[in-house]
Amino acid sequence: MDTELLRTVSLVAQQGSFAAAARVLNVDPSSVSRAVAAAEAALGLRLFRRTTRSLTVTEEGEIYLRRIAPLLEELDAAREAATQAQRAPSGTLRMTASVAFAHECIVPHLGAFHALYPDVSVELLPTDANLDIAANAVDLAIRLGAAPAGDLISTRLLTTRYVVCVSPGYVATHPPVRKPEDLAAHDCLRFALPEFRTRWRFRRPGGTPFEVPVSGRTIIANALSLRRAALDGLGPVLLADWLVGRDLSAGRLVDLFPDHDATATDFDTGAFALYPSRAFLPRKVRAMIDFLRDRLGN
Structure with missing residues (x-):
């Protein structure tokens, strides 16, 4: 099958409608609809359920799209690798x-990136606000959370696991926390986002998710400051593994529930690279995406 048909089908699933995919491709929605119909005819299965108000992926379509996504990424990477032989990124x-992700996961690797790509200069804008890419002339944005929706192209750099952790000093001087429900009796450190403030979600692997109410006197709008407060023994905190992994390994923090998955939003979250268009992706952007995926994945 024509790979452009596959790209169009994948984009429709990502954007959630023919019209949104057409805007990204700068084509008429009818051409997107024809491309999807051609792909379905070639495959002999229906990829999308269509109504006058919505478009959803079928179960068969979800299986198919999940399998072809890494293939399309690999084709893009192969094409870019071939063209890089002609001209290095510059x-x-x-x-x-975000401020915390830039501090923990980007800045420590900039030296290695510059060694690989000496002709690329990096202008990094750490901020906890979601900057408008077009208005701020941003080539690449790293967003945290569930898979982003919208007109931008996204690719996962890493999968996040959230951890409820405390300092060893807190464990030694406060009532025991044996199960997530025990958090209701503790002075928790909370992130200043609505979904983080009042309840945290848990599940055992393969189990049914459940919620635990949380409260506490300290609410902070910065993940680095929350980590510092936890290290200082102020209370239990829910933070991403990429932020507290070294603290857990060194024993500066303790994972209270290693046999549970924890989150404040979705259990499937990560760091995603967002950029305006898959077509004619600048070599400097592709270089950074591949570099971060390799470094953070390892």
């Missing part, structure tokens, strides 16, 4: 990420 790469 220019200024303007990128943005």
Whole structure:
């Protein structure tokens, strides 16, 4: 099957409608509809359920799209690798990420990136606000959470696991926390986002999710400051593994529930690279995406 048909089908699933996919491709929605129909005819199965108000992926479509997504990424990477043989990445790469993610997962690797790509300058904009990519002339944005929806193209850099952790000093001087429900009696450190403030979600692997109410006197709008407060023994905190992994390994923090998955939103979350278009992706952007996926994946 024509790979462009596969790309169109994948984009429709990502964007959630023919019209949104057409805007990304800068084509008429009818051409997107024809491409999807052609793909379905070639495959002999229906990929989408269509109504006058919505478009959803069928069960068969979800299986198929999940399998072809890494193939399309690999085709893009192969094409880019071939063209890089002609010209190395160069220019200024303007990128943005949250303050904590930039501090923990980007800045420590910039030296290695510059060693690989000496002709690329990096302008990093750490901010906890989601900058408008077009308005701020951003080449690449790193967003945290569930898979992003919208007009931008996204690719997962890493999968996040959230951890409820405390300092060893807190464990030694406070009532025991043997199960998630025990958190209701503790002075928890909370992130200043609505979904993090009042309840945290848990599940055992393969089990049914459940919620635990949380409260506490300290609410902070920055993950690095929350980590610092936890290290200082102020209470239990829910933070991403990429932020507290070294603290857990060194014994500076303790994972209270290693046999549970924890989150405040969705259990399937991660760090995603967002960029305006898959077509003619600048070499400097592709270089950074591949570099971060490799470094963070390891």
